[in-house]
Amino acid sequence: MFSLNRSAFLNNPASISGSFPDKHRRILPTRVVVAGSSNRDKSNGSLLMATDESTATLKEMRDGYAEVVDPKSGVSGGVQDVYGEDTATEDQPVTPWSVSVASGYSLLRDPHHNKGLAFSEKERNSHYLRGLLPPTVISQELQVKKMLHNIRQYQVPLQKYMAMMDLQERNQKLFYKLLIDNVEELLPIVYTPTVGEACQKYGSIYSRPQGVFISLKDKGKVLEVLRNWPEKNIQVIVVTDGERILGLGDLGCHGMGIPVGKLSLYTALGGIRPSACLPVTIDVGTNNEKLLDDEFYIGLRQKRAIGQEYAELLHEFMTAVKQNYGERILIQFEDFANHNAFDLLEKYGTTHLVFNDDIQGTASVVLAGLISAMKFLGGSLADQRFLFLGAGEAGTGIAELIALEISKQTNMPLEETRKKIWLVDSKGLIVSSRLESLQHFKKPWAHEHEPVKELVDAVNAIKPTILIGTSGQGRTFTKEVVEAMASLNEKPIIFSLSNPTSQSECTAEEAYTWSQGRAIFASGSPFDPFEYGDNVFVPGQANNAYIFPGLGLGLIMSGAIRVHDDMLLAAAEALAGQVTQENFDKGLLYPPFKNIRKISAHIAAEVAAKAYELGLATRLPPPKDLVKYAESCMYSPAYRTYR
Ligand SMILES: NC(=O)C1=CN([C@@H]2O[C@H](COP(=O)(O)OP(=O)(O)OC[C@H]3O[C@@H](n4cnc5c(N)ncnc54)[C@H](OP(=O)(O)O)[C@@H]3O)[C@@H](O)[C@H]2O)C=CC1
Numbered sequence: 071m072f073s074l075n076r077s078a079f080l081n082n083p084a085s086i087s088g089s090f091p092d093k094h095r096r097i098l099p100t101r102v103v104v105a106g107s108s109n110r111d112k113s114n115g116s117l118l119m120a121t122d123e124s125t126a127t128l129k130e131m132r133d134g135y136a137e138v139v140d141p142k143s144g145v146s147g148g149v150q151d152v153y154g155e156d157t158a159t160e161d162q163p164v165t166p167w168s169v170s171v172a173s174g175y176s177l178l179r180d181p182h183h184n185k186g187l188a189f190s191e192k193e194r195n196s197h198y199l200r201g202l203l204p205p206t207v208i209s210q211e212l213q214v215k216k217m218l219h220n221i222r223q224y225q226v227p228l229q230k231y232m233a234m235m236d237l238q239e240r241n242q243k244l245f246y247k248l249l250i251d252n253v254e255e256l257l258p259i260v261y262t263p264t265v266g267e268a269c270q271k272y273g274s275i276y277s278r279p280q281g282v283f284i285s286l287k288d289k290g291k292v293l294e295v296l297r298n299w300p301e302k303n304i305q306v307i308v309v310t311d312g313e314r315i316l317g318l319g320d321l322g323c324h325g326m327g328i329p330v331g332k333l334s335l336y337t338a339l340g341g342i343r344p345s346a347c348l349p350v351t352i353d354v355g356t357n358n359e360k361l362l363d364d365e366f367y368i369g370l371r372q373k374r375a376i377g378q379e380y381a382e383l384l385h386e387f388m389t390a391v392k393q394n395y396g397e398r399i400l401i402q403f404e405d406f407a408n409h410n411a412f413d414l415l416e417k418y419g420t421t422h423l424v425f426n427d428d429i430q431g432t433a434s435v436v437l438a439g440l441i442s443a444m445k446f447l448g449g450s451l452a453d454q455r456f457l458f459l460g461a462g463e464a465g466t467g468i469a470e471l472i473a474l475e476i477s478k479q480t481n482m483p484l485e486e487t488r489k490k491i492w493l494v495d496s497k498g499l500i501v502s503s504r505l506e507s508l509q510h511f512k513k514p515w516a517h518e519h520e521p522v523k524e525l526v527d528a529v530n531a532i533k534p535t536i537l538i539g540t541s542g543q544g545r546t547f548t549k550e551v552v553e554a555m556a557s558l559n560e561k562p563i564i565f566s567l568s569n570p571t572s573q574s575e576c577t578a579e580e581a582y583t584w585s586q587g588r589a590i591f592a593s594g595s596p597f598d599p600f601e602y603g604d605n606v607f608v609p610g611q612a613n614n615a616y617i618f619p620g621l622g623l624g625l626i627m628s629g630a631i632r633v634h635d636d637m638l639l640a641a642a643e644a645l646a647g648q649v650t651q652e653n654f655d656k657g658l659l660y661p662p663f664k665n666i667r668k669i670s671a672h673i674a675a676e677v678a679a680k681a682y683e684l685g686l687a688t689r690l691p692p693p694k695d696l697v698k699y700a701e702s703c704m705y706s707p708a709y710r711t712y713r
């Protein structure tokens with residue numbers, strides 16, 4: 071029995087040849103694998119390159135073909151029917167064999183190592199690629215140019231999305247090179263708004279697993295399910311249960327598009343290795359009737375489990391994750407509905423390295439925008455009056471971090487700084503007379519005031535200097551609302567944070583037009599620059615994508631064991647510190663995404679510094695220059711040369 075580790079072989083195939091009889095030399099790259107965990111090397115989890123003797127005998131290997139006899143079924147085949155699959159009758163079970171070659175054809179189908187036409191002549195010779203590729207050898211740069219050209223041919227964003235996903239499946243390094251080098255053009259494809267449409271149609275476009283699905287059916291076996299994922303050294307998990315996907319509601323199992331998208335940004339924007347990222351969707355059913363009736367729906371066809379059944383599956387997952395990946399695995403909760411999100415964060419915030427992106431990442435990015443607004447407009451956060459439309463995860467999360475920042479800046483108690491912040495939910499302004507009926511996360515914001523139902527009346531009553539939309543409801547910042555803000559303020563600050571674009575509280579055009587070009591505007595999903603009068607305004611994108619990749623990198627590189635609010639404040643300061651006067655003069659409260667890796671390195675450095683300061687870091691001693699260290703940790707999508 072011989073067993074080989076694929077990566078060891080690829081790194082140095084010659085070193086392994088000695089373990090085979092000479093006559094097998096030519097077929098060295100062949101591996102025979104039984105699908106599933108039974109054929110997994112228990113020591114490092116990598117797939118073995120030979121048959122598992124307990125289920126089959128490798129009888130002969132010749133010219134790349136392996137003939138196998140399964141002693142239990144007695145099924146055998148010649149070169150035409152290697153595994154007896156064709157001769158098996160329908161009711162006769164067959165073993166899901168696959169023969170793969172660690173070089174040659176399989177190398178072209180291995181997304182981690184494939185370079186397509188960029189394989190050099192030497193690599194084509196040494197890795198059995200001759201004839202499998204046309205003669206031309208091109209550079210990665212030319213491949214990027216070609217892919218971009220192809221993607222631009224598609225008129226429909228979802229087609230571009232599918233082309234990108236296809237590339238990620240085919241050639242991972244090229245996917246990341248393309249995304250990193252063209253981040254401003256492609257972010258709206260792999261992320262909001264297009265990822266929203268992809269989730270809505272995920273059942274139709276689903277082709278291959280991009281992450282792990284854990285459903286109620288897996289109760290009691292979650293650890294085993296996690297172990298089926300081929301990568302073992304996971305550093306960050308983004309997990310959703312699909313109940314609040316962007317502003318699109320309950321998309322159940324189709325929410326998988328979100329963790330997949332977020333993790334591709336972890337790599338592209340934050341430099342976390344793709345193999346260290348694991349997207350997870352927990353499927354407890356869906357209350358979306360349309361999906362339950364959709365023949366292409368890929369999830370459990372049942373109403374959402376709640377209460378103990380839900381809590382038990384989540385707990386099993388959280389326990390299994392630590393058991394499998396260790397104490398320092400970072401778990402990002404994403405797009406859970408607020409009735410679970412706050413409780414999960416509270417429950418696991420003290421035992422796991424977790425944060426909720428919608429509550430905390432969003433808070434940090436918005437605070438950064440406001441800090442940079444104060445820097446360029448003058449004034450302090452403590453002088454502002456804030457009004458939110460939407461009092462859920464994003465709304466109350468942002469409100470709390472602003473209150474904390476003002477409290478740190480002024481030494482005022484948190485209870486006092488909260489009084490500068492008002493929130494409106496679907497029932498109107500949150501006021502003390504509603505206290506009894508409010509969800510717990512809204513209670514701190516129930517200030518003394520008479521009830522107000524409509525947003526425009528709340529604007530006129532509270533007279534905010536800053537209006538923030540986190541309602542998930544499109545076009546709720548009406549002309550009346552924006553005009554009221556503009557009549558109260560010379561420079562009204564208006565953030566329409568809801569995603570995707572269809573749910574944005576107002577468009578950039580509306581914000582600039584209705585405020586006669588005076589609004590300082592940012593939105594969750596991108597809007598094109600807008601010409602108003604003699605000016606071209608470039609709306610900033612207030613999206614947690616600025617924060618979570620750098621925050622995650624900072625936590626991972628310092629070996630942090632818990633997330634602390636001070637890290638979110640540090641991330642916000644670091645992001646605001648990257649905004650220049652030139653950016654602001656164009657209307658931007660955020661630096662352009664094209665510099666995002668540099669920005670992420672600064673965020674990571676500040677987060678790591680905070681982790682060390684708070685005694686939450688375990689990678690000791692701390693590196694001297696944290697920014698340089700962060701940069702040096704980042705994944706590079708450049709091709710490597712194969713021996
Ligand atoms: N830009 C970014 O980075 C981010 C953007 N978001 C976006 O923010 C939106 C909200 O997310 P999240 O906070 O997690 O969602 P939640 O469901 O937790 O909160 C939504 C809030 O909006 C309120 N609301 C709904 N409809 C109306 C209405 N017509 N008028 C007034 N209030 C209303 C709800 O009221 P009630 O409580 O009464 O039901 C609730 O308080 C989503 O679109 C999401 O995509 C989220 C995170 C990050």
Ligand SMILES: CC(=O)C(=O)O
Binds near residue numbers: 315615
């Ligand atoms: C951006 C994001 O996390 C959201 O809209 O939910």
Ligand SMILES: [Mg+2]
Binds near residue numbers: 316404405427428
């Ligand atoms: Mg989210």
